[in-house]
Amino acid sequence: MSPSAWVENRPTAGRRALDWREVWRYRELVAFLALRDIRVRYKQAAFGMLWALAQPLAGLLVFTLVFDRLAGVPSDGVPYPLFVLVGMTFWTLFSGGLSAATASLVANSSLVTKVYFPRVAAPLASVLPRLVDLSVTLVLLALLLAVTGTLPGPQVLLLPLVVLWAVGLAFGVGLTLATVQVRFRDAHHALTLMVQLWLYASPVAYPSSLVPAEWRWAYALNPVAGLLDSARWVLLDTRPPAAPVLVSLAVTGLLLVLGVRVFAAGERRFADVI
Amino acid sequence: MTNAIEVEGLGKRYRLGEGLASGTLRDAVSDGVARALRRGGRSRDEAADVWALRDVDLAVPQGASLGIVGRNGAGKSTLLKVLARITEPTVGVSRTRGAVGSLLEVGTGFHPELTGRENVFLNAAVLGMPRAVVAARLDDIVDFSGIGRFLDTPVKRYSSGMYLRLAFAVAAHVDADVLLVDEVLAVGDAEFQRRCLGRMEDLGRSGRTVVFISHNLDAVLRLCSTALWLDGGRVRGVGRTADVVDDYLREATPDAGRRSFAEDPDSPVSLLGIDVREADGGSAGRLRREEPFVVEVDLGVRERVPGLDLAVSVETLNGVRLLDEALSDTAQSGPGPLAGPGRHRVSLTLPPLLMPGEYLVNVWAGTTYETLVWEHGAARLRLEGSHQARPDRLLAAQGVWTVTAAAPR
Numbered sequence: 001m002s003p004s005a006w007v008e009n010r011p012t013a014g015r016r017a018l019d020w021r022e023v024w025r026y027r028e029l030v031a032f033l034a035l036r037d038i039r040v041r042y043k044q045a046a047f048g049m050l051w052a053l054a055q056p057l058a059g060l061l062v063f064t065l066v067f068d069r070l071a072g073v074p075s076d077g078v079p080y081p082l083f084v085l086v087g088m089t090f091w092t093l094f095s096g097g098l099s100a101a102t103a104s105l106v107a108n109s110s111l112v113t114k115v116y117f118p119r120v121a122a123p124l125a126s127v128l129p130r131l132v133d134l135s136v137t138l139v140l141l142a143l144l145l146a147v148t149g150t151l152p153g154p155q156v157l158l159l160p161l162v163v164l165w166a167v168g169l170a171f172g173v174g175l176t177l178a179t180v181q182v183r184f185r186d187a188h189h190a191l192t193l194m195v196q197l198w199l200y201a202s203p204v205a206y207p208s209s210l211v212p213a214e215w216r217w218a219y220a221l222n223p224v225a226g227l228l229d230s231a232r233w234v235l236l237d238t239r240p241p242a243a244p245v246l247v248s249l250a251v252t253g254l255l256l257v258l259g260v261r262v263f264a265a266g267e268r269r270f271a272d273v274i
Numbered sequence: 275m276t277n278a279i280e281v282e283g284l285g286k287r288y289r290l291g292e293g294l295a296s297g298t299l300r301d302a303v304s305d306g307v308a309r310a311l312r313r314g315g316r317s318r319d320e321a322a323d324v325w326a327l328r329d330v331d332l333a334v335p336q337g338a339s340l341g342i343v344g345r346n347g348a349g350k351s352t353l354l355k356v357l358a359r360i361t362e363p364t365v366g367v368s369r370t371r372g373a374v375g376s377l378l379e380v381g382t383g384f385h386p387e388l389t390g391r392e393n394v395f396l397n398a399a400v401l402g403m404p405r406a407v408v409a410a411r412l413d414d415i416v417d418f419s420g421i422g423r424f425l426d427t428p429v430k431r432y433s434s435g436m437y438l439r440l441a442f443a444v445a446a447h448v449d450a451d452v453l454l455v456d457e458v459l460a461v462g463d464a465e466f467q468r469r470c471l472g473r474m475e476d477l478g479r480s481g482r483t484v485v486f487i488s489h490n491l492d493a494v495l496r497l498c499s500t501a502l503w504l505d506g507g508r509v510r511g512v513g514r515t516a517d518v519v520d521d522y523l524r525e526a527t528p529d530a531g532r533r534s535f536a537e538d539p540d541s542p543v544s545l546l547g548i549d550v551r552e553a554d555g556g557s558a559g560r561l562r563r564e565e566p567f568v569v570e571v572d573l574g575v576r577e578r579v580p581g582l583d584l585a586v587s588v589e590t591l592n593g594v595r596l597l598d599e600a601l602s603d604t605a606q607s608g609p610g611p612l613a614g615p616g617r618h619r620v621s622l623t624l625p626p627l628l629m630p631g632e633y634l635v636n637v638w639a640g641t642t643y644e645t646l647v648w649e650h651g652a653a654r655l656r657l658e659g660s661h662q663a664r665p666d667r668l669l670a671a672q673g674v675w676t677v678t679a680a681a682p683r
């Protein structure tokens with residue numbers, strides 16, 4: 001056997017960083033973990049992939065009844081059902097990814113305590129299955145767009161970037177919460193509450209144009225606001241997002257950096273305290 | 275020869291209590307409030323710390339097999355976790371050379387809803403095997419496991435034995451330069467254990483470095499050229515397996531064969547003491563399998579008990595009764611002097627029947643109508659020696675064989 005390099009394990013001095021090259025080397029594990037989650041979710045489910053539509057459609061129904069019919073909320077000049085479906089699609093992508101990433105370490109605790117792998121593979125793998133749900137919803141959306149004759153503009157080509165934004169945001173916040181959850185099991189109660197409030201604080205069922213102009217900048221501190229404005233512009237050709245979207249983007253970036261920092265700092269004790 | 279594993283001044287401290295391990299947010303908040311109210315309360319209680327490893331130094335040459343022995347909680351698994359980089363040491367450093375495969379549990383990452391095939395690929399990915407390699411070895415793995423046509427059945431429909439075999443088959447085909455194995459033999463039947471051991475021997479011969487934890491000292495003796503004895507997180511001994519295991523055994527059973535008991539004031543008969551030793555003297559506790567041994571029981575009889583009888587039974591640690599000998603079995607005219615008041619010493623000499631291992635010696639005394647003394651595990655008996663390559667049997671009767679030319683009947 002050829003003498004290969006030493007691999008060391010010693011106490012970290014100072015701040016830890018995540019080793020992304022190593023994550024790349026473990027990409028097959030990430031893929032298999034994601035695949036496992038997908039298979040397990042759709043196995044023995046009579047309606048299989050159609051369940052992916054359940055949440056966006058339920059939201060569509062309720063919000064159309066309450067906000068459109070009863071409250072008469074405006075919808076940026078597109079049919080309200082389409083408006084809310086795009087909102088729900090990206091909201092579900094974000095909130096579903098966030099819940100999965102938060103639970104990912106505890107859900108894989110036997111792996112965490114029994115084998116070595118870059119820990120960040122777990123939250124990373126847990127957000128990927130959400131893309132399957134997303135593609136199912138997008139097919140439905142495309143059908144609706146075709147039926148109603150609403151055509152997106154050329155900016156539809158930016159769709160992958162918007163998806164990346166939603167996933168990145170879920171991943172970033174999820175990294176922080178997953179680290180907290182390893183220590184405190186009841187963190188998920190807090191998460192459920194937080195996600196519920198966050199939904200109403202985001203322009204899912206109403207347009208952000210409803211927010212008074214002088215508050216737009218503050219409102220954009222909620223990164224989901226900028227995300228949903230962009231998603232609607234990309235898919236429904238509504239008004240292009242205004243300058244506050246940059247605030248949302250910056251906050252997303254900050255949350256990602258924070259998540260990576262918190263995760264990297266907590267990582268070395270995961271196997272001990274989980 | 276180059277080393278495959280080096281460990282220097284390694285220490286690992288675990289923190290217990292103080293709401294750190296698997297606490298809840300509520301505890302943390304209330305702890306925090308309580309501490310703030312106390313003002314300047316100690317940040318952490320040093321007594322709540324456990325040093326699972328302390329000052330461990332070790333070097334394992336490439337191609338060697340190292341056995342780790344020690345009591346429960348000695349830090350064996352922790353050492354493996356540090357070597358595998360699952361957890362970080364508190365002080366010191368550990369180094370490994372080449373690909374490390376850790377087998378701390380059979381079937382890590384198996385999911386009940388997935389089929390055998392899917393689990394093979396998943397488990398292999400978890401153990402760090404590239405997909406292409408697994409695909410190429412799938413036939414070998416399936417052969418080894420003997421799962422056959424159940425390959426595409428969800429593993430939740432497997433018997434626990436099938437599940438284990440498949441999981442071990444995957445692990446056995448991992449391409450690691452350094453293989454870390456923790457107590458996987460504790461599960462599975464005798465056949466499974468034999469396969470595991472055989473496979474690990476093969477790996478050792480092919481130049482892999484194997485570190486092996488087991489409470490099955492026989493397996494350690496068979497597999498490992500060197501052994502490490504951990505005790506309370508510290509290295510108590512390291513060197514030739516036979517020597518280390520010997521030292522460990524001597525310490526692990528300090529005179530467990532000799533015990534005394536307090537008199538029972540409520541019973542006319544009490545067990546006062548027991549001693550198990552080799553027939554020709556020798557020390558208590560550690561006996562050679564090839565020699566007869568003596569169980570000596572001291573019995574205190576306060577008042578005359580007509581028909582008093584005494585029995586000594588021997589059982590394995592998992593409760594299989596192998597022998598049960600009563601004083602009245604021997605056709606002498608009854609127990610005689612035992613029934614009268616006084617302190618009696620009764621000894622029973624047993625021929626070398628039992629295989630090496632640990633046994634419990636129980637003492638019963640009573641009459642046909644009532645039990646007056648029942649001491650389960652009154653003494654522990656450890657027999658040492660060779661299994662003579664048949665580890666599955668419990669008894670060796672040493673029957674008499676003859677071979678002669680056969681005349682037609």
Ligand SMILES: Nc1ncnc2c1ncn2[C@@H]1O[C@H](COP(=O)(O)OP(=O)(O)OP(=O)(O)O)[C@@H](O)[C@H]1O
Binds near residue numbers: 271288295350
């Ligand atoms: N995650 C943890 N948090 C706190 N203490 C731990 C943790 N893991 C192990 N310990 C403690 O460290 C010590 C050593 O444990 P370890 O699992 O290494 O023992 P072991 O030698 O493998 O024992 P066994 O033979 O029972 O498997 C024990 O006192 C145990 O309680």
Ligand SMILES: [Mg+2]
Binds near residue numbers: 351352456457
């Ligand atoms: Mg252990």
